[in-house]
Amino acid sequence: MRARPVNVHLVLTNREHIIALEPTDKGLVGTLLRYPCEVRSEREYFDAIQDVKVTKDMLDLAKHIGNQKTGTFDPEKFEDHYETALVDLINQKRAGSREW
Numbered sequence: 001m002r003a004r005p006v007n008v009h010l011v012l013t014n015r016e017h018i019i020a021l022e023p024t025d026k027g028l029v030g031t032l033l034r035y036p037c038e039v040r041s042e043r044e045y046f047d048a049i050q051d052v053k054v055t056k057d058m059l060d061l062a063k064h065i066g067n068q069k070t071g072t073f074d075p076e077k078f079e080d081h082y083e084t085a086l087v088d089l090i091n092q093k094r095a096g097s098r099e100w
Helices: 042-046 056-069 081-094
Strands: 006-012 015-023 028-033
Touching: none
Parallel strands: none
Antiparallel strands: 006 015, 015 028
16 A cells, blocks of 8 residues: 655745655655645636647647657756855855955
8 A cells, every 4th residue: 555645844945835745665755735825727827828820830840849859858967056156155155255
């Protein structure tokens, strides 16, 4: 029988969040849940988009581009620029620099 997730209240970046923690083989997986005020109807996003007739040529071109750009996801290729800048700023402050 699979274990059920547990809801946990956690403060991240100056506000409280609800996280569903679920046990896995070697640890826990956390999924950030949203409060009702954070969830909007899809109509708010998509109703203003006009219906557009897409030609077969345009659809074929879009599929071709998608196929050309498809690849495997490698998280090592990505960098958290915010975290890097924040660490640099903290190190500058530690070193006594006033140029921030």
